[in-house]
Amino acid sequence: MEIRSLLERLIAFDTTSRNSNLELIEFVRGVLDEEGIPSELSFDASREKANLWATIGPSDRAGVVLSGHTDVVPVDGQQWNTDPFALVEADGKLFGRGTSDMKGFIAVCLASIPKIKRCNPENPIHFAFSYDEEVGCIGVRELLKALSAFKIKPAMCLVGEPTDLRVIRGHKGGMAARCHFKGEPCHSSQTHRGVNAIEMAAEGITYLKRMGMRFKEEGPFDHECTPPFTTIQTGLIEGGTALNIVPEHCSFEFEMRGLPSVNTLELADEFFTYCRSTLEPEMKKGSRQSGINWEIKSEYPALNLDGESEAIKLLQSLTGESSSGKVSFGTEAGLFQNEGIPAVVCGPGSIDQAHRPNEYIQINQLDRCERLVDGVVQHFARGAD
Incomplete structure:
Protein backbone atom coordinates (compact mmCIF):
# COMPACT_ATOMS: atom_id res chain seq x y z
CA MET A 1 0.00 0.00 0.00
CA GLU A 2 1.09 3.58 -0.60
CA ILE A 3 1.80 6.00 2.22
CA ARG A 4 -1.41 7.98 1.76
CA SER A 5 -3.60 4.88 1.77
CA LEU A 6 -1.87 3.54 4.84
CA LEU A 7 -2.23 6.84 6.65
CA GLU A 8 -5.92 6.98 5.77
CA ARG A 9 -6.42 3.59 7.39
CA LEU A 10 -4.34 4.49 10.46
CA ILE A 11 -6.17 7.78 11.04
CA ALA A 12 -9.54 6.00 10.93
CA PHE A 13 -8.69 4.15 14.16
CA ASP A 14 -9.57 6.31 17.18
CA THR A 15 -6.56 5.40 19.28
CA THR A 16 -6.98 8.18 21.83
CA SER A 17 -4.96 6.99 24.83
CA ARG A 18 -8.10 6.16 26.84
CA ASN A 19 -9.16 3.69 24.11
CA SER A 20 -7.85 0.33 22.98
CA ASN A 21 -5.34 0.35 20.12
CA LEU A 22 -5.84 -3.32 19.22
CA GLU A 23 -7.73 -2.70 15.95
CA LEU A 24 -4.86 -0.57 14.67
CA ILE A 25 -2.28 -3.12 15.87
CA GLU A 26 -4.16 -5.92 14.10
CA PHE A 27 -4.23 -3.84 10.92
CA VAL A 28 -0.46 -3.29 11.13
CA ARG A 29 0.02 -6.97 11.86
CA GLY A 30 -2.01 -7.77 8.76
CA VAL A 31 0.23 -5.56 6.61
CA LEU A 32 3.25 -7.44 7.97
CA ASP A 33 1.58 -10.84 7.50
CA GLU A 34 0.93 -10.09 3.84
CA GLU A 35 4.68 -9.64 3.41
CA GLY A 36 5.45 -12.80 5.36
CA ILE A 37 6.93 -10.93 8.32
CA PRO A 38 6.17 -12.30 11.81
CA SER A 39 5.47 -9.90 14.66
CA GLU A 40 5.27 -10.09 18.43
CA LEU A 41 2.84 -8.29 20.72
CA SER A 42 3.22 -7.26 24.34
CA PHE A 43 0.06 -6.27 26.21
CA ASP A 44 -0.93 -4.05 29.08
CA ALA A 45 -2.59 -5.57 32.16
CA SER A 46 -6.08 -5.23 30.64
CA ARG A 47 -4.96 -6.78 27.33
CA GLU A 48 -6.84 -3.96 25.62
CA LYS A 49 -3.63 -2.32 24.41
CA ALA A 50 -0.53 -3.74 22.79
CA ASN A 51 2.93 -2.91 21.51
CA LEU A 52 4.14 -4.47 18.29
CA TRP A 53 7.69 -5.58 17.49
CA ALA A 54 8.75 -6.95 14.11
CA THR A 55 12.08 -7.58 12.42
CA ILE A 56 13.21 -7.92 8.81
CA GLY A 57 16.66 -9.46 8.49
CA PRO A 58 18.98 -11.52 10.70
CA SER A 59 18.38 -11.49 14.44
CA ASP A 60 22.01 -12.04 15.44
CA ARG A 61 23.21 -8.56 14.47
CA ALA A 62 22.43 -5.08 15.82
CA GLY A 63 20.60 -3.11 13.12
CA VAL A 64 18.24 -0.18 13.57
CA VAL A 65 14.87 0.39 15.26
CA LEU A 66 12.16 2.49 13.58
CA SER A 67 9.99 3.58 16.49
CA GLY A 68 6.59 5.23 16.77
CA HIS A 69 3.63 5.43 19.14
CA THR A 70 0.12 4.48 18.05
CA ASP A 71 -1.93 6.55 20.50
CA VAL A 72 -3.18 10.08 19.95
CA VAL A 73 -4.47 12.87 22.19
CA PRO A 74 -8.21 13.56 22.58
CA VAL A 75 -10.21 15.78 20.26
CA ASP A 76 -12.69 16.60 23.05
CA GLY A 77 -13.64 20.28 23.13
CA GLN A 78 -11.69 21.10 19.97
CA GLN A 79 -13.35 22.79 16.99
CA TRP A 80 -12.48 20.74 13.91
CA ASN A 81 -13.51 21.75 10.39
CA THR A 82 -13.51 18.09 9.32
CA ASP A 83 -13.96 14.67 10.90
CA PRO A 84 -10.68 14.22 12.83
CA PHE A 85 -10.71 10.48 12.13
CA ALA A 86 -11.19 10.76 8.37
CA LEU A 87 -8.18 11.80 6.29
CA VAL A 88 -8.86 14.92 4.23
CA GLU A 89 -6.52 16.41 1.62
CA ALA A 90 -6.43 20.14 0.87
CA ASP A 91 -3.75 22.59 -0.28
CA GLY A 92 -0.95 20.03 -0.19
CA LYS A 93 -1.83 18.97 3.36
CA LEU A 94 -3.42 15.89 4.92
CA PHE A 95 -5.74 16.66 7.84
CA GLY A 96 -6.64 14.30 10.67
CA ARG A 97 -5.83 13.48 14.28
CA GLY A 98 -2.40 11.88 14.39
CA THR A 99 -1.23 12.93 10.93
CA SER A 100 1.79 14.71 12.45
CA ASP A 101 1.86 13.04 15.85
CA MET A 102 2.73 10.46 14.70
CA LYS A 103 0.86 8.14 12.39
CA GLY A 104 2.45 9.79 9.37
CA PHE A 105 5.79 8.28 10.34
CA ILE A 106 4.22 4.87 10.96
CA ALA A 107 2.64 4.99 7.49
CA VAL A 108 6.05 5.72 5.95
CA CYS A 109 7.58 2.79 7.85
CA LEU A 110 4.88 0.37 6.70
CA ALA A 111 5.15 1.55 3.10
CA SER A 112 8.88 0.83 3.19
CA ILE A 113 8.46 -2.89 3.97
CA PRO A 114 8.45 -4.23 0.37
CA LYS A 115 11.62 -2.27 -0.41
CA ILE A 116 13.30 -3.53 2.75
CA LYS A 117 12.49 -7.13 1.81
CA ARG A 118 13.85 -6.70 -1.70
CA CYS A 119 17.21 -5.44 -0.45
CA ASN A 120 17.64 -8.51 1.81
CA PRO A 121 19.31 -6.51 4.62
CA GLU A 122 22.54 -7.77 6.16
CA ASN A 123 21.52 -6.10 9.43
CA PRO A 124 18.01 -6.22 10.88
CA ILE A 125 15.44 -3.48 10.45
CA HIS A 126 13.21 -3.48 13.53
CA PHE A 127 9.76 -1.92 13.89
CA ALA A 128 8.61 -0.84 17.35
CA PHE A 129 5.08 0.56 17.67
CA SER A 130 3.91 1.35 21.20
CA TYR A 131 0.78 2.26 23.15
CA ASP A 132 0.19 5.10 25.66
CA GLU A 133 3.12 7.34 24.83
CA GLU A 134 0.91 10.40 25.23
CA VAL A 135 0.18 9.60 28.88
CA GLY A 136 3.68 8.94 30.12
CA CYS A 137 5.57 6.69 27.68
CA ILE A 138 3.95 3.68 29.33
CA GLY A 139 3.79 1.03 26.63
CA VAL A 140 7.36 1.27 25.38
CA ARG A 141 8.64 0.24 28.82
CA GLU A 142 7.06 -3.20 28.38
CA LEU A 143 8.50 -3.42 24.89
CA LEU A 144 11.96 -2.56 26.18
CA LYS A 145 11.74 -5.21 28.88
CA ALA A 146 11.40 -7.80 26.13
CA LEU A 147 14.15 -6.15 24.10
CA SER A 148 16.54 -6.24 27.07
CA ALA A 149 16.52 -10.03 26.87
CA PHE A 150 18.18 -9.87 23.45
CA LYS A 151 21.90 -10.59 23.47
CA ILE A 152 22.57 -7.93 20.82
CA LYS A 153 21.30 -4.39 21.16
CA PRO A 154 20.26 -2.36 18.10
CA ALA A 155 22.94 0.08 17.00
CA MET A 156 20.45 2.94 16.68
CA CYS A 157 16.83 3.92 17.18
CA LEU A 158 15.03 6.45 14.99
CA VAL A 159 12.03 7.93 16.81
CA GLY A 160 9.88 9.59 14.17
CA GLU A 161 8.20 12.28 16.25
CA PRO A 162 7.32 15.48 14.35
CA THR A 163 10.44 17.65 14.06
CA ASP A 164 9.99 18.99 10.51
CA LEU A 165 12.74 16.41 9.80
CA ARG A 166 15.22 18.33 11.92
CA VAL A 167 17.76 16.07 13.62
CA ILE A 168 17.14 16.15 17.39
CA ARG A 169 19.76 14.77 19.77
CA GLY A 170 18.27 15.98 23.06
CA HIS A 171 15.06 16.84 24.87
CA LYS A 172 13.80 17.58 28.35
CA PRO A 301 13.82 10.55 31.09
CA ALA A 302 15.53 13.27 29.13
CA LEU A 303 17.43 12.52 25.94
CA ASN A 304 21.02 13.70 25.73
CA LEU A 305 22.92 12.11 22.83
CA ASP A 306 26.44 13.13 21.87
CA GLY A 307 26.31 15.42 18.85
CA GLU A 308 29.31 13.59 17.38
CA SER A 309 27.71 10.13 17.61
CA GLU A 310 27.48 7.96 14.52
CA ALA A 311 23.67 8.03 14.71
CA ILE A 312 23.61 11.83 14.55
CA LYS A 313 26.14 11.94 11.71
CA LEU A 314 24.08 9.44 9.71
CA LEU A 315 20.86 11.42 10.07
CA GLN A 316 22.62 14.66 9.21
CA SER A 317 24.05 13.15 6.04
CA LEU A 318 20.62 11.85 4.99
CA THR A 319 18.66 15.03 5.76
CA GLY A 320 21.28 17.52 4.63
CA GLU A 321 21.21 19.14 8.08
CA SER A 322 24.56 20.59 9.15
CA SER A 323 23.66 20.56 12.84
CA SER A 324 21.46 18.85 15.39
CA GLY A 325 19.30 20.39 18.07
CA LYS A 326 17.18 19.93 21.18
CA VAL A 327 13.47 20.30 21.92
CA SER A 328 11.36 20.81 25.03
CA PHE A 329 8.74 18.13 24.37
CA GLY A 330 9.32 14.57 25.54
CA THR A 331 9.56 11.34 23.56
CA GLU A 332 10.34 7.66 24.06
CA ALA A 333 13.90 8.25 22.86
CA GLY A 334 15.29 8.78 26.36
CA LEU A 335 14.02 5.34 27.37
CA PHE A 336 15.81 3.72 24.44
CA GLN A 337 18.98 5.62 25.35
CA ASN A 338 18.71 4.38 28.94
CA GLU A 339 18.83 0.83 27.53
CA GLY A 340 22.11 1.62 25.78
CA ILE A 341 20.56 2.21 22.34
CA PRO A 342 21.58 5.55 20.76
CA ALA A 343 18.30 7.29 19.87
CA VAL A 344 17.67 10.19 17.51
CA VAL A 345 14.37 12.03 17.10
CA CYS A 346 13.61 12.97 13.51
CA GLY A 347 10.28 12.73 11.76
CA PRO A 348 7.75 14.36 9.45
CA GLY A 349 5.32 17.04 10.51
CA SER A 350 5.51 19.89 12.97
CA ILE A 351 5.12 19.87 16.75
CA ASP A 352 3.16 23.09 16.21
CA GLN A 353 0.41 20.92 14.72
CA ALA A 354 0.49 18.25 17.40
CA HIS A 355 -2.48 18.20 19.82
CA ARG A 356 -4.26 21.02 17.97
CA PRO A 357 -7.61 21.06 16.16
CA ASN A 358 -7.31 20.60 12.39
CA GLU A 359 -3.97 18.83 12.81
CA TYR A 360 -2.26 18.26 9.47
CA ILE A 361 0.94 17.17 7.80
CA GLN A 362 2.43 18.55 4.61
CA ILE A 363 2.48 15.91 1.88
CA ASN A 364 6.02 16.90 0.93
CA GLN A 365 7.09 16.11 4.51
CA LEU A 366 5.95 12.52 4.00
CA ASP A 367 7.85 12.37 0.71
CA ARG A 368 11.02 13.62 2.39
CA CYS A 369 10.55 11.19 5.27
CA GLU A 370 10.23 8.32 2.80
CA ARG A 371 13.65 9.22 1.39
CA LEU A 372 15.05 9.46 4.91
CA VAL A 373 13.79 6.01 5.93
CA ASP A 374 15.05 4.58 2.63
CA GLY A 375 18.47 6.04 3.39
CA VAL A 376 18.55 4.64 6.92
CA VAL A 377 17.51 1.22 5.63
CA GLN A 378 20.12 1.23 2.88
CA HIS A 379 22.84 2.23 5.35
CA PHE A 380 22.14 -0.76 7.59
CA ALA A 381 21.12 -3.14 4.80
CA ARG A 382 24.51 -2.99 3.12
CA GLY A 383 26.38 -4.05 6.24
CA ALA A 384 26.97 -0.90 8.28
CA ASP A 385 26.48 -1.76 11.94
Whole structure:
Protein backbone atom coordinates (compact mmCIF):
# COMPACT_ATOMS: atom_id res chain seq x y z
CA MET A 1 0.00 0.00 0.00
CA GLU A 2 1.09 3.58 -0.60
CA ILE A 3 1.80 6.00 2.22
CA ARG A 4 -1.41 7.98 1.76
CA SER A 5 -3.60 4.88 1.77
CA LEU A 6 -1.87 3.54 4.84
CA LEU A 7 -2.23 6.84 6.65
CA GLU A 8 -5.92 6.98 5.77
CA ARG A 9 -6.42 3.59 7.39
CA LEU A 10 -4.34 4.49 10.46
CA ILE A 11 -6.17 7.78 11.04
CA ALA A 12 -9.54 6.00 10.93
CA PHE A 13 -8.69 4.15 14.16
CA ASP A 14 -9.57 6.31 17.18
CA THR A 15 -6.56 5.40 19.28
CA THR A 16 -6.98 8.18 21.83
CA SER A 17 -4.96 6.99 24.83
CA ARG A 18 -8.10 6.16 26.84
CA ASN A 19 -9.16 3.69 24.11
CA SER A 20 -7.85 0.33 22.98
CA ASN A 21 -5.34 0.35 20.12
CA LEU A 22 -5.84 -3.32 19.22
CA GLU A 23 -7.73 -2.70 15.95
CA LEU A 24 -4.86 -0.57 14.67
CA ILE A 25 -2.28 -3.12 15.87
CA GLU A 26 -4.16 -5.92 14.10
CA PHE A 27 -4.23 -3.84 10.92
CA VAL A 28 -0.46 -3.29 11.13
CA ARG A 29 0.02 -6.97 11.86
CA GLY A 30 -2.01 -7.77 8.76
CA VAL A 31 0.23 -5.56 6.61
CA LEU A 32 3.25 -7.44 7.97
CA ASP A 33 1.58 -10.84 7.50
CA GLU A 34 0.93 -10.09 3.84
CA GLU A 35 4.68 -9.64 3.41
CA GLY A 36 5.45 -12.80 5.36
CA ILE A 37 6.93 -10.93 8.32
CA PRO A 38 6.17 -12.30 11.81
CA SER A 39 5.47 -9.90 14.66
CA GLU A 40 5.27 -10.09 18.43
CA LEU A 41 2.84 -8.29 20.72
CA SER A 42 3.22 -7.26 24.34
CA PHE A 43 0.06 -6.27 26.21
CA ASP A 44 -0.93 -4.05 29.08
CA ALA A 45 -2.59 -5.57 32.16
CA SER A 46 -6.08 -5.23 30.64
CA ARG A 47 -4.96 -6.78 27.33
CA GLU A 48 -6.84 -3.96 25.62
CA LYS A 49 -3.63 -2.32 24.41
CA ALA A 50 -0.53 -3.74 22.79
CA ASN A 51 2.93 -2.91 21.51
CA LEU A 52 4.14 -4.47 18.29
CA TRP A 53 7.69 -5.58 17.49
CA ALA A 54 8.75 -6.95 14.11
CA THR A 55 12.08 -7.58 12.42
CA ILE A 56 13.21 -7.92 8.81
CA GLY A 57 16.66 -9.46 8.49
CA PRO A 58 18.98 -11.52 10.70
CA SER A 59 18.38 -11.49 14.44
CA ASP A 60 22.01 -12.04 15.44
CA ARG A 61 23.21 -8.56 14.47
CA ALA A 62 22.43 -5.08 15.82
CA GLY A 63 20.60 -3.11 13.12
CA VAL A 64 18.24 -0.18 13.57
CA VAL A 65 14.87 0.39 15.26
CA LEU A 66 12.16 2.49 13.58
CA SER A 67 9.99 3.58 16.49
CA GLY A 68 6.59 5.23 16.77
CA HIS A 69 3.63 5.43 19.14
CA THR A 70 0.12 4.48 18.05
CA ASP A 71 -1.93 6.55 20.50
CA VAL A 72 -3.18 10.08 19.95
CA VAL A 73 -4.47 12.87 22.19
CA PRO A 74 -8.21 13.56 22.58
CA VAL A 75 -10.21 15.78 20.26
CA ASP A 76 -12.69 16.60 23.05
CA GLY A 77 -13.64 20.28 23.13
CA GLN A 78 -11.69 21.10 19.97
CA GLN A 79 -13.35 22.79 16.99
CA TRP A 80 -12.48 20.74 13.91
CA ASN A 81 -13.51 21.75 10.39
CA THR A 82 -13.51 18.09 9.32
CA ASP A 83 -13.96 14.67 10.90
CA PRO A 84 -10.68 14.22 12.83
CA PHE A 85 -10.71 10.48 12.13
CA ALA A 86 -11.19 10.76 8.37
CA LEU A 87 -8.18 11.80 6.29
CA VAL A 88 -8.86 14.92 4.23
CA GLU A 89 -6.52 16.41 1.62
CA ALA A 90 -6.43 20.14 0.87
CA ASP A 91 -3.75 22.59 -0.28
CA GLY A 92 -0.95 20.03 -0.19
CA LYS A 93 -1.83 18.97 3.36
CA LEU A 94 -3.42 15.89 4.92
CA PHE A 95 -5.74 16.66 7.84
CA GLY A 96 -6.64 14.30 10.67
CA ARG A 97 -5.83 13.48 14.28
CA GLY A 98 -2.40 11.88 14.39
CA THR A 99 -1.23 12.93 10.93
CA SER A 100 1.79 14.71 12.45
CA ASP A 101 1.86 13.04 15.85
CA MET A 102 2.73 10.46 14.70
CA LYS A 103 0.86 8.14 12.39
CA GLY A 104 2.45 9.79 9.37
CA PHE A 105 5.79 8.28 10.34
CA ILE A 106 4.22 4.87 10.96
CA ALA A 107 2.64 4.99 7.49
CA VAL A 108 6.05 5.72 5.95
CA CYS A 109 7.58 2.79 7.85
CA LEU A 110 4.88 0.37 6.70
CA ALA A 111 5.15 1.55 3.10
CA SER A 112 8.88 0.83 3.19
CA ILE A 113 8.46 -2.89 3.97
CA PRO A 114 8.45 -4.23 0.37
CA LYS A 115 11.62 -2.27 -0.41
CA ILE A 116 13.30 -3.53 2.75
CA LYS A 117 12.49 -7.13 1.81
CA ARG A 118 13.85 -6.70 -1.70
CA CYS A 119 17.21 -5.44 -0.45
CA ASN A 120 17.64 -8.51 1.81
CA PRO A 121 19.31 -6.51 4.62
CA GLU A 122 22.54 -7.77 6.16
CA ASN A 123 21.52 -6.10 9.43
CA PRO A 124 18.01 -6.22 10.88
CA ILE A 125 15.44 -3.48 10.45
CA HIS A 126 13.21 -3.48 13.53
CA PHE A 127 9.76 -1.92 13.89
CA ALA A 128 8.61 -0.84 17.35
CA PHE A 129 5.08 0.56 17.67
CA SER A 130 3.91 1.35 21.20
CA TYR A 131 0.78 2.26 23.15
CA ASP A 132 0.19 5.10 25.66
CA GLU A 133 3.12 7.34 24.83
CA GLU A 134 0.91 10.40 25.23
CA VAL A 135 0.18 9.60 28.88
CA GLY A 136 3.68 8.94 30.12
CA CYS A 137 5.57 6.69 27.68
CA ILE A 138 3.95 3.68 29.33
CA GLY A 139 3.79 1.03 26.63
CA VAL A 140 7.36 1.27 25.38
CA ARG A 141 8.64 0.24 28.82
CA GLU A 142 7.06 -3.20 28.38
CA LEU A 143 8.50 -3.42 24.89
CA LEU A 144 11.96 -2.56 26.18
CA LYS A 145 11.74 -5.21 28.88
CA ALA A 146 11.40 -7.80 26.13
CA LEU A 147 14.15 -6.15 24.10
CA SER A 148 16.54 -6.24 27.07
CA ALA A 149 16.52 -10.03 26.87
CA PHE A 150 18.18 -9.87 23.45
CA LYS A 151 21.90 -10.59 23.47
CA ILE A 152 22.57 -7.93 20.82
CA LYS A 153 21.30 -4.39 21.16
CA PRO A 154 20.26 -2.36 18.10
CA ALA A 155 22.94 0.08 17.00
CA MET A 156 20.45 2.94 16.68
CA CYS A 157 16.83 3.92 17.18
CA LEU A 158 15.03 6.45 14.99
CA VAL A 159 12.03 7.93 16.81
CA GLY A 160 9.88 9.59 14.17
CA GLU A 161 8.20 12.28 16.25
CA PRO A 162 7.32 15.48 14.35
CA THR A 163 10.44 17.65 14.06
CA ASP A 164 9.99 18.99 10.51
CA LEU A 165 12.74 16.41 9.80
CA ARG A 166 15.22 18.33 11.92
CA VAL A 167 17.76 16.07 13.62
CA ILE A 168 17.14 16.15 17.39
CA ARG A 169 19.76 14.77 19.77
CA GLY A 170 18.27 15.98 23.06
CA HIS A 171 15.06 16.84 24.87
CA LYS A 172 13.80 17.58 28.35
CA GLY A 173 12.71 14.89 30.76
CA GLY A 174 9.41 15.12 32.56
CA MET A 175 7.13 13.96 35.32
CA ALA A 176 3.51 14.52 36.32
CA ALA A 177 1.96 14.13 39.75
CA ARG A 178 -1.41 14.41 41.48
CA CYS A 179 -1.68 15.86 44.99
CA HIS A 180 -4.69 15.50 47.27
CA PHE A 181 -5.30 17.74 50.28
CA LYS A 182 -7.81 16.55 52.90
CA GLY A 183 -9.06 19.22 55.26
CA GLU A 184 -11.81 19.45 57.87
CA PRO A 185 -15.24 20.62 56.65
CA CYS A 186 -17.51 22.93 58.62
CA HIS A 187 -20.01 25.74 58.13
CA SER A 188 -18.36 28.73 56.52
CA SER A 189 -19.42 30.95 59.43
CA GLN A 190 -17.20 28.81 61.68
CA THR A 191 -13.97 28.76 59.72
CA HIS A 192 -11.93 28.50 62.94
CA ARG A 193 -13.34 24.97 63.37
CA GLY A 194 -12.23 23.74 59.96
CA VAL A 195 -9.20 23.19 57.73
CA ASN A 196 -9.65 24.68 54.25
CA ALA A 197 -8.26 22.15 51.77
CA ILE A 198 -8.42 24.58 48.85
CA GLU A 199 -6.45 27.25 50.68
CA MET A 200 -3.78 24.76 51.74
CA ALA A 201 -3.57 23.38 48.21
CA ALA A 202 -3.15 26.95 46.99
CA GLU A 203 -0.12 27.23 49.29
CA GLY A 204 1.32 24.18 47.58
CA ILE A 205 0.62 25.54 44.11
CA THR A 206 2.24 28.84 45.06
CA TYR A 207 5.36 26.97 46.18
CA LEU A 208 5.49 25.18 42.82
CA LYS A 209 5.22 28.53 41.06
CA ARG A 210 8.12 29.89 43.12
CA MET A 211 10.19 26.83 42.20
CA GLY A 212 9.44 27.45 38.53
CA MET A 213 10.38 31.12 38.79
CA ARG A 214 13.67 30.13 40.41
CA PHE A 215 14.62 28.10 37.35
CA LYS A 216 13.44 30.86 35.00
CA GLU A 217 15.58 33.48 36.74
CA GLU A 218 18.58 31.48 37.97
CA GLY A 219 18.84 28.52 35.59
CA PRO A 220 20.52 26.27 34.76
CA PHE A 221 19.99 27.26 31.13
CA ASP A 222 20.29 25.46 27.81
CA HIS A 223 19.58 27.81 24.96
CA GLU A 224 19.07 25.00 22.48
CA CYS A 225 15.74 24.35 24.23
CA THR A 226 12.72 26.64 24.11
CA PRO A 227 12.27 27.83 26.80
CA PRO A 228 15.88 27.35 27.86
CA PHE A 229 15.10 26.40 31.47
CA THR A 230 13.24 23.78 33.51
CA THR A 231 9.50 24.50 33.69
CA ILE A 232 6.86 23.70 36.30
CA GLN A 233 3.14 24.25 35.86
CA THR A 234 -0.14 23.26 37.52
CA GLY A 235 -2.68 22.22 34.91
CA LEU A 236 -5.70 20.75 36.75
CA ILE A 237 -7.47 21.53 40.04
CA GLU A 238 -10.73 20.51 41.68
CA GLY A 239 -12.20 20.95 45.13
CA GLY A 240 -15.06 22.10 47.32
CA THR A 241 -18.77 21.35 47.32
CA ALA A 242 -20.49 24.67 48.12
CA LEU A 243 -19.47 28.22 48.89
CA ASN A 244 -20.83 28.07 52.45
CA ILE A 245 -18.90 24.90 53.34
CA VAL A 246 -15.22 25.00 54.25
CA PRO A 247 -13.87 22.52 51.66
CA GLU A 248 -12.75 19.12 52.86
CA HIS A 249 -11.02 18.06 49.64
CA CYS A 250 -8.85 19.65 46.97
CA SER A 251 -6.75 17.90 44.34
CA PHE A 252 -4.45 19.27 41.66
CA GLU A 253 -2.06 17.93 39.06
CA PHE A 254 1.26 19.46 38.09
CA GLU A 255 4.08 18.66 35.69
CA MET A 256 7.79 19.37 35.54
CA ARG A 257 9.84 19.41 32.35
CA GLY A 258 13.52 19.43 33.19
CA LEU A 259 16.65 20.06 31.18
CA PRO A 260 18.81 16.94 30.73
CA SER A 261 20.94 18.12 33.67
CA VAL A 262 17.90 18.22 36.01
CA ASN A 263 16.37 15.14 37.64
CA THR A 264 12.64 15.93 37.79
CA LEU A 265 11.90 13.17 40.33
CA GLU A 266 14.44 14.68 42.71
CA LEU A 267 12.95 18.09 42.02
CA ALA A 268 9.48 16.78 42.87
CA ASP A 269 10.87 15.43 46.14
CA GLU A 270 11.73 19.00 47.11
CA PHE A 271 8.06 19.93 46.74
CA PHE A 272 6.79 16.83 48.56
CA THR A 273 9.22 17.52 51.42
CA TYR A 274 7.78 21.03 51.72
CA CYS A 275 4.26 19.59 51.83
CA ARG A 276 5.20 17.05 54.50
CA SER A 277 7.34 19.30 56.68
CA THR A 278 5.51 22.63 56.42
CA LEU A 279 1.96 22.38 55.07
CA GLU A 280 0.80 19.14 56.67
CA PRO A 281 1.80 20.10 60.25
CA GLU A 282 -0.13 23.36 59.84
CA MET A 283 -3.20 21.42 58.67
CA LYS A 284 -3.00 18.96 61.57
CA LYS A 285 -3.14 21.82 64.07
CA GLY A 286 -6.74 22.23 62.97
CA SER A 287 -7.58 18.52 62.63
CA ARG A 288 -5.55 15.37 63.18
CA GLN A 289 -7.55 13.83 60.32
CA SER A 290 -6.19 16.36 57.84
CA GLY A 291 -3.32 15.51 55.57
CA ILE A 292 -1.70 15.39 52.14
CA ASN A 293 -0.97 12.50 49.84
CA TRP A 294 0.33 12.30 46.29
CA GLU A 295 1.13 9.96 43.45
CA ILE A 296 3.50 10.13 40.52
CA LYS A 297 1.28 9.68 37.47
CA SER A 298 4.04 9.45 34.88
CA GLU A 299 7.68 10.19 34.23
CA TYR A 300 10.09 9.88 31.33
CA PRO A 301 13.82 10.55 31.09
CA ALA A 302 15.53 13.27 29.13
CA LEU A 303 17.43 12.52 25.94
CA ASN A 304 21.02 13.70 25.73
CA LEU A 305 22.92 12.11 22.83
CA ASP A 306 26.44 13.13 21.87
CA GLY A 307 26.31 15.42 18.85
CA GLU A 308 29.31 13.59 17.38
CA SER A 309 27.71 10.13 17.61
CA GLU A 310 27.48 7.96 14.52
CA ALA A 311 23.67 8.03 14.71
CA ILE A 312 23.61 11.83 14.55
CA LYS A 313 26.14 11.94 11.71
CA LEU A 314 24.08 9.44 9.71
CA LEU A 315 20.86 11.42 10.07
CA GLN A 316 22.62 14.66 9.21
CA SER A 317 24.05 13.15 6.04
CA LEU A 318 20.62 11.85 4.99
CA THR A 319 18.66 15.03 5.76
CA GLY A 320 21.28 17.52 4.63
CA GLU A 321 21.21 19.14 8.08
CA SER A 322 24.56 20.59 9.15
CA SER A 323 23.66 20.56 12.84
CA SER A 324 21.46 18.85 15.39
CA GLY A 325 19.30 20.39 18.07
CA LYS A 326 17.18 19.93 21.18
CA VAL A 327 13.47 20.30 21.92
CA SER A 328 11.36 20.81 25.03
CA PHE A 329 8.74 18.13 24.37
CA GLY A 330 9.32 14.57 25.54
CA THR A 331 9.56 11.34 23.56
CA GLU A 332 10.34 7.66 24.06
CA ALA A 333 13.90 8.25 22.86
CA GLY A 334 15.29 8.78 26.36
CA LEU A 335 14.02 5.34 27.37
CA PHE A 336 15.81 3.72 24.44
CA GLN A 337 18.98 5.62 25.35
CA ASN A 338 18.71 4.38 28.94
CA GLU A 339 18.83 0.83 27.53
CA GLY A 340 22.11 1.62 25.78
CA ILE A 341 20.56 2.21 22.34
CA PRO A 342 21.58 5.55 20.76
CA ALA A 343 18.30 7.29 19.87
CA VAL A 344 17.67 10.19 17.51
CA VAL A 345 14.37 12.03 17.10
CA CYS A 346 13.61 12.97 13.51
CA GLY A 347 10.28 12.73 11.76
CA PRO A 348 7.75 14.36 9.45
CA GLY A 349 5.32 17.04 10.51
CA SER A 350 5.51 19.89 12.97
CA ILE A 351 5.12 19.87 16.75
CA ASP A 352 3.16 23.09 16.21
CA GLN A 353 0.41 20.92 14.72
CA ALA A 354 0.49 18.25 17.40
CA HIS A 355 -2.48 18.20 19.82
CA ARG A 356 -4.26 21.02 17.97
CA PRO A 357 -7.61 21.06 16.16
CA ASN A 358 -7.31 20.60 12.39
CA GLU A 359 -3.97 18.83 12.81
CA TYR A 360 -2.26 18.26 9.47
CA ILE A 361 0.94 17.17 7.80
CA GLN A 362 2.43 18.55 4.61
CA ILE A 363 2.48 15.91 1.88
CA ASN A 364 6.02 16.90 0.93
CA GLN A 365 7.09 16.11 4.51
CA LEU A 366 5.95 12.52 4.00
CA ASP A 367 7.85 12.37 0.71
CA ARG A 368 11.02 13.62 2.39
CA CYS A 369 10.55 11.19 5.27
CA GLU A 370 10.23 8.32 2.80
CA ARG A 371 13.65 9.22 1.39
CA LEU A 372 15.05 9.46 4.91
CA VAL A 373 13.79 6.01 5.93
CA ASP A 374 15.05 4.58 2.63
CA GLY A 375 18.47 6.04 3.39
CA VAL A 376 18.55 4.64 6.92
CA VAL A 377 17.51 1.22 5.63
CA GLN A 378 20.12 1.23 2.88
CA HIS A 379 22.84 2.23 5.35
CA PHE A 380 22.14 -0.76 7.59
CA ALA A 381 21.12 -3.14 4.80
CA ARG A 382 24.51 -2.99 3.12
CA GLY A 383 26.38 -4.05 6.24
CA ALA A 384 26.97 -0.90 8.28
CA ASP A 385 26.48 -1.76 11.94
